[in-house]
Amino acid sequence: MNEEREQIMMRVRRALSPIQERAALPRYDSEMVVQRAMLAGRDRVELLAERMQRVNGQLFTDVHALVAHLSAQGWKHGYCDPVLWPALAVHFQGFTVELEFDRTRVDDYAFGITRAAGAIAESGTIVLNDTTTSRRLAALTPWVHVAVVERATIFLDVPAAIAGLGPDRNVIWCTGPSKTADVEGILIEGVHGPGVQLALVV
Amino acid sequence: MKFQPIDLAAAGLRPDKRASVYQSTKATHEKRTKLLFEQYNDPDQLRRWAGEVKQHAIENLDAYLPAVEAKLKANGAQVHWASTAESACQQVLKIMRARGATKMVKAKTMVSEEIELADYLGRHGIEALETDLGEFIVQIDHDHPSHIVRPIIHKNRREIARSFEREGLGAYNDDPQTITSRARQFLRHKYLAADVGLTGANFVSAESGRMVLVTNEGNSRFCLAATKCHIALIGIEKIVPRDYDLALLLNLLGRSGTAQELTVYTEFITGPKTAEQPDGPEEMHVIFVDNGRTDVLESDCREILRCIRCGACLNVCPVYRQASGHAYRSVYPGPVGAVLSPLLEGKHGFAKKADLPKASSLCGACHEVCPVNIPIPDLLLRLRNRANQEGIASPGTPPMGAWALLASQPLAWRTALVASQVMNHLPTNLLPIPALRAWQEERVLPEWRGGKFRQWMSQRRKAK
Numbered sequence: 001m002n003e004e005r006e007q008i009m010m011r012v013r014r015a016l017s018p019i020q021e022r023a024a025l026p027r028y029d030s031e032m033v034v035q036r037a038m039l040a041g042r043d044r045v046e047l048l049a050e051r052m053q054r055v056n057g058q059l060f061t062d063v064h065a066l067v068a069h070l071s072a073q074g075w076k077h078g079y080c081d082p083v084l085w086p087a088l089a090v091h092f093q094g095f096t097v098e099l100e101f102d103r104t105r106v107d108d109y110a111f112g113i114t115r116a117a118g119a120i121a122e123s124g125t126i127v128l129n130d131t132t133t134s135r136r137l138a139a140l141t142p143w144v145h146v147a148v149v150e151r152a153t154i155f156l157d158v159p160a161a162i163a164g165l166g167p168d169r170n171v172i173w174c175t176g177p178s179k180t181a182d183v184e185g186i187l188i189e190g191v192h193g194p195g196v197q198l199a200l201v202v
Numbered sequence: 203m204k205f206q207p208i209d210l211a212a213a214g215l216r217p218d219k220r221a222s223v224y225q226s227t228k229a230t231h232e233k234r235t236k237l238l239f240e241q242y243n244d245p246d247q248l249r250r251w252a253g254e255v256k257q258h259a260i261e262n263l264d265a266y267l268p269a270v271e272a273k274l275k276a277n278g279a280q281v282h283w284a285s286t287a288e289s290a291c292q293q294v295l296k297i298m299r300a301r302g303a304t305k306m307v308k309a310k311t312m313v314s315e316e317i318e319l320a321d322y323l324g325r326h327g328i329e330a331l332e333t334d335l336g337e338f339i340v341q342i343d344h345d346h347p348s349h350i351v352r353p354i355i356h357k358n359r360r361e362i363a364r365s366f367e368r369e370g371l372g373a374y375n376d377d378p379q380t381i382t383s384r385a386r387q388f389l390r391h392k393y394l395a396a397d398v399g400l401t402g403a404n405f406v407s408a409e410s411g412r413m414v415l416v417t418n419e420g421n422s423r424f425c426l427a428a429t430k431c432h433i434a435l436i437g438i439e440k441i442v443p444r445d446y447d448l449a450l451l452l453n454l455l456g457r458s459g460t461a462q463e464l465t466v467y468t469e470f471i472t473g474p475k476t477a478e479q480p481d482g483p484e485e486m487h488v489i490f491v492d493n494g495r496t497d498v499l500e501s502d503c504r505e506i507l508r509c510i511r512c513g514a515c516l517n518v519c520p521v522y523r524q525a526s527g528h529a530y531r532s533v534y535p536g537p538v539g540a541v542l543s544p545l546l547e548g549k550h551g552f553a554k555k556a557d558l559p560k561a562s563s564l565c566g567a568c569h570e571v572c573p574v575n576i577p578i579p580d581l582l583l584r585l586r587n588r589a590n591q592e593g594i595a596s597p598g599t600p601p602m603g604a605w606a607l608l609a610s611q612p613l614a615w616r617t618a619l620v621a622s623q624v625m626n627h628l629p630t631n632l633l634p635i636p637a638l639r640a641w642q643e644e645r646v647l648p649e650w651r652g653g654k655f656r657q658w659m660s661q662r663r664k665a666k
């Protein structure tokens with residue numbers, strides 16, 4: 001298929017050759033896309049909680065409250081990243097929590113608990129990547145995803161999060177639960193991804 | 203009188219469909235405007251910058267394409283090039299066959315619609331399933347999308363419920379929640395059984411080779427978690443110069459397209475998974491598709507290649523709101539489609555869609571909302587001019603011959619101006635057409651003042 005590559009490159013060069021002066025890359029400050037007034041002087045965790053709520057996500061700083069919430073909704077069976085489990089196990093009395101994720105039984109897991117790589121306070125976003133996510137499927141297929149976010153990894157705004165993407169091959173920003181408005185423009189949550197996006201900040 | 207194809211299609215649109223298209227486009231447009239102007243001091247400046255970034259990128263594709271290719275290869279992806287739709291389809295098939303794969307799950311990509319990939323693969327014995335809810339419904343109905351972001355904006359829940367019943371997805375139920383959860387249940391097992399996941403890309407950064415994919419439903423995430431091979435079909439115009447530009451573009455895309463600060467899922471992918479991650483593609487192919495784009499680049503309408511497919515111009519367009527998407531007879535409807543579709547037909551196919559650039563009042567709303575500031579009305583005019591130069595017939599245009607004759611003969615013109623004074627004395631209450639008579643009863647024609655300017659001119663000359 002090298003021939004086709006050459007053909008396309010040749011056509012691109014031919015198309016561009018008559019242009020006298022090519023458009024320059026503009027100099028701009030991406031600060032302009034940041035809602036700075038809203039962010040000024042705010043605590044990152046508080047702000048993240050607020051902004052997550054705006055997109056129908058929910059943030060917990062207290063593991064008891066998180067467990068009570070899961071329990072109250074009847075979400076008692078799930079998966080947890082084995083790295084997180086030693087610290088969490090004591091709180092999950094009466095739950096069935098698997099430390100191995102079995103892709104042939106995706107419907108069995110009501111929740112998946114995995115580590116986040118960070119978060120973005122401005123947009124209420126959870127940042128996942130392959131380095132911190134034990135299994136892509138476990139963060140995606142259960143109805144509830146609980147992302148465990150370390151306080152120090154919360155970016156304040158979107159440009160900062162872009163600058164901090166790092167070398168990971170698969171970075172995913174999750175801003176609220178999966179949703180669609182395809183049917184008559186009516187908002188429905190939980191299409192292919194989690195219907196409930198929670199975060200536990202530690 | 204004969205009509206343009208787009209007018210005929212629009213005239214045949216069912217009133218309930220027109221109403222639903224009108225209402226939802228209007229609502230999205232209003233939310234978009236509110237969000238942008240409440241949150242930013244000067245959103246128009248952001249649109250101008252984004253436009254300049256993309257214009258720079260497409261005018262330097264000769265440098266950026268090889269740069270992206272090198273990055274992707276270094277990240278472990280295989281890079282392919284397809285100059286035509288047919289070649290792109292064949293290359294996808296070849297990759298599938300080489301793996302012995304028979305099942306593909308597809309995230310929403312406009313390029314795959316453009317090259318009619320799913321049909322092609324179907325004919326070659328491969329199940330290529332659409333996973334975006336809207337596209338899935340389009341697929342089971344053998345229909346076509348009518349909006350780039352909201353493929354089934356033309357369908358109501360009852361039609362969808364009937365389709366689901368017909369396909370064996372459960373007894374008739376038109377509750378949107380039920381429809382969605384049935385699709386969720388059906389499709390998740392399809393992802394897990396598929397071998398190949400196909401996606402597009404919204405942006406590819408030349409600096410890092412990072413491809414960026416945005417979805418709300420999470421279907422592209424599922425494709426890239428469940429399957430072993432990832433194929434990305436990407437138009438060559440999707441390049442952006444730097445990662446830095448992504449913050450600007452993503453903020454504008456979400457707000458302009460669906461009135462969200464950010465789309466729910468934004469994925470940044472630089473290559474196949476590493477050995478430490480149990481889920482996801484071990485093999486990644488990127489196919490860069492031309493399919494007419496270099497022709498557009500060569501034309502005087504290359505600005506349209508900046509388009510980030512947000513759909514804002516469709517939502518605001520008075521013609522789209524009345525005509526809906528199918529009237530444009532192509533994958534790209536609305537103002538963007540009126541420019542792009544005739545151009546993508548190539549030099550010889552242009553005439554087939556030359557009516558589209560004429561379906562506009564040139565009100566300029568599309569230009570005002572476009573997150574990459576594409577001067578769509580100017581481009582429409584250039585295409586009208588091209589159609590005129592190429593002598594392409596224009597059914598429905600009122601005959602202007604007699605008028606042209608009159609206006610180009612000074613004597614005839616002067617006579618007509620004076621003779622028309624007669625209009626001031628017409629017995630309008632005797633008009634032969636009842637509708638006109640009724641109209642006239644309520645209104646008075648302004649007095650005919652033809653020739654006054656000429657009089658003034660000649661007097662002025664005399665006075666000097």
Ligand code: SF4
Nearest residue numbers: 509510512513515572
């Ligand atoms: S032309 Fe502009 S407004 Fe229309 S879809 Fe493309 S980016 Fe959006």
